[in-house]
Amino acid sequence: MTALVDQAAPADDETALSRKIRSQSRSGRDRLVTAAGVVVLLVIWELAARQVDPILAAPPSAVLKALISMIGDGTMLTAVWESAQPFLTGYVLAIVVGVPLGLLIGRFRVVEAAIGWLVIAGYAMPMIALTPVFMLWFGLGFAVKAAMVMTMTVFAIAINTWNGVQHVPRTLIEVGTVFCASQSRILSQIVIPSVIPSIMTGLRIGIGKAVVGIVIAEFFTAIGGVGGVIVDAGHSFQPDRMFAAVVVLMAAAVALTGLIGLIERRLAPWNRSIAGGSR
Structure with a gap:
């Protein structure tokens, strides 16, 4: 019996090593493909921009020079810092509100019936229409930017978390119920670990929403930030x-x-090991 175990151990080590080598090979290939895609895009952009009026478009070479100049004189660094503060504040608030909200809606049917429709309506609402209202409520500074980011992001996070809870295997919850686990324990030890991938998907989608939110706020307020730089330019x-x-x-x-x-x-x-996808 010991001999069989000794023979199986090297085989397992060899399998793990081969998987690691294949993973590193795929990672290197993916980075190469990404770099090639970026180069092709920049070449097309450079050639196309040189065929139009310089007032309408700028080639990547000119954009790079402008970026270096703006970093050198501090314009870009200042703008990024002014945008980053309300961006991060609104994004963190969206996580703090959206994740628990999605967990509650997905786990408890009465909560879903009460406010599930409101979350869906909020996600579908064109938030740019609320910008003038937010400006009246929060002014033209930090608060309105953070509020726009939070509002643009929270519904995406909540809906993805909600969807993840609804796809937790019923058998796992039934096992917890059989062992007389409380609802809070089922939520913390069964539901949340199972929902982490869905939460992270919501956070990734939320990044795009948050960027849109901060730019919209800065377009309307035109007070500093990267959005203000775009408007001025x-x-x-x-x-x-x-x-x-x-x-x-x-x-x-x-x-x-x-x-x-x-x-x-x-x-x-x-x-990553159990999910489907291209290899």
């Missing part, structure tokens, strides 16, 4: 500076989405 017909600000927003959104993916792999390492 557009009014002064400087497409290179305008696209530089847009690129910064895109890069920040991609970086934050990647960070959430890393957090998900830490919190739910099993999800």
